[in-house]
Amino acid sequence: MTEMRATSAFCTIVPPHLLEQLARHEDPEVHHSARHSLALDAEHRDCRRLAIRSVVVPKPTLQPADSPQRTLYDARHHQGLPGIEVRAEGDRPSTDASVNRAYDGLGATFDFYLKAYGRHSVDGAGLPLHASVHYGEGYDNAFWNGSEMVFGDGDGKTFKDFTIPLEVIGHELTHGVTQYSANLTYDGQSGALNESVSDVFGSLIKQHALRQSAHDADWLIGEGLLETGVHGRALRSMKAPGTAYDDPRLGKDPQPAHMDHYVRTTDDNGGVHLNSGIPNHAFYLLATALGGYAWERAGRIWYDTLTGGKLPAGADFATFAQVTATAAQARYGDGEEKRAVLAAWAGVGVTPASHSSSVPHQSAAPEGAESAPQG
Amino acid sequence: MYIAVTRTGGFAGITRKAELETTGRPDARQLTDLARAALTASRSPAPSGAPDAFHYEITIDGTTINLADSEVSEAGRALIQAVLSQDKS
Numbered sequence A: 001m002t003e004m005r006a007t008s009a010f011c012t013i014v015p016p017h018l019l020e021q022l023a024r025h026e027d028p029e030v031h032h033s034a035r036h037s038l039a040l041d042a043e044h045r046d047c048r049r050l051a052i053r054s055v056v057v058p059k060p061t062l063q064p065a066d067s068p069q070r071t072l073y074d075a076r077h078h079q080g081l082p083g084i085e086v087r088a089e090g091d092r093p094s095t096d097a098s099v100n101r102a103y104d105g106l107g108a109t110f111d112f113y114l115k116a117y118g119r120h121s122v123d124g125a126g127l128p129l130h131a132s133v134h135y136g137e138g139y140d141n142a143f144w145n146g147s148e149m150v151f152g153d154g155d156g157k158t159f160k161d162f163t164i165p166l167e168v169i170g171h172e173l174t175h176g177v178t179q180y181s182a183n184l185t186y187d188g189q190s191g192a193l194n195e196s197v198s199d200v201f202g203s204l205i206k207q208h209a210l211r212q213s214a215h216d217a218d219w220l221i222g223e224g225l226l227e228t229g230v231h232g233r234a235l236r237s238m239k240a241p242g243t244a245y246d247d248p249r250l251g252k253d254p255q256p257a258h259m260d261h262y263v264r265t266t267d268d269n270g271g272v273h274l275n276s277g278i279p280n281h282a283f284y285l286l287a288t289a290l291g292g293y294a295w296e297r298a299g300r301i302w303y304d305t306l307t308g309g310k311l312p313a314g315a316d317f318a319t320f321a322q323v324t325a326t327a328a329q330a331r332y333g334d335g336e337e338k339r340a341v342l343a344a345w346a347g348v349g350v351t352p353a354s355h356s357s358s359v360p361h362q363s364a365a366p367e368g369a370e371s372a373p374q375g
Numbered sequence B: 001m002y003i004a005v006t007r008t009g010g011f012a013g014i015t016r017k018a019e020l021e022t023t024g025r026p027d028a029r030q031l032t033d034l035a036r037a038a039l040t041a042s043r044s045p046a047p048s049g050a051p052d053a054f055h056y057e058i059t060i061d062g063t064t065i066n067l068a069d070s071e072v073s074e075a076g077r078a079l080i081q082a083v084l085s086q087d088k089s
Ligand SMILES: [Zn+2]
Pocket: A171, A175, A195, A198, B011, B051, B052
């Protein structure tokens, strides 16, 4: 058994690591309620972080499998989760295109993290992947609820089905990866970094599937999601933030590409989907400066930053930038990679925090450390 | 009755706002009933919720409530749809 060394008075009765084990249980009666609790628990992030950090998890005795364990559900236009199971791992394709796109997208994402970085699923320990499609009525959204992915069909006027762009699927699953690693707080600059990391790896998952180089990639997020008649190519552009759409109904893409245009707002957790344009563009600058496949060196530096245990949950852009420079140096030495990282941040007006002024406390445990949730 | 709805968040990061005054509308009664039901069913304060989830701010006369998408009631959902569909822009 695992032990809880400390717990918070505000935490749920069942500790999160236990819920996570239950969530992987084969019996649907067991895993459904555990997943539900985890979803509710996602609303209590602070509690969750506290609990995760204070838990001692034994080393898994079995290596996680090199293949995904996917289950697709149909929410049948309701907003209850997960809905009815419609396709399990290894089943033949469904007659429902949304189910098959989501199934394939989960597979491409699993494949990407394993082949590019040796990571087994979102938690690094083979977590089964669950997704619900046809959520709600004309629902213009996709989200990660803390334990599974959820896709709406779109309203059919402005938005198509959210399972269409592979980078949307990759974006949502990467929220899971972040949750199990740096756990960036979804507010303000750390929230914009959480969003940006999902856009970065979402785009890399698509580039990996298409074997595209940094120069061949479109660097768009939500490409193919806008209905015909809407003036726009996508929802966001990492190459040129602020240019993805300009439409009478949607307005103009408001993303900044530089700190000079950082948006101060209380909406959307402090503009997490707006200011993500700044670190998004920094990554684009790095990837195109290095050339080749962006998931190789540029992506590796970002992945090391996210999972290396040196990034505080409340990191701002300057702290994140400093950790990327450290990660570049640690993996590639004092060479072109580190210089390109620093140039990329300079290009978006971010000065990396100096070592002395960086947040020294509460860095997450590195992946693979005994105290990390993924063991 | 004055009713305003603001939806923020979501994968697209696009905010939608709309408002209406029920006086003189043929559906005034329905809207008023929905608004009362939505207020009764609401919990507060709203948690920050899941990544990319929608958030709603609903103002009914002088009262404002904040809701995560996962905690919107049936009445609330119907009210949100009715008000946001006013927004033709
Ligand atoms: Zn997101």
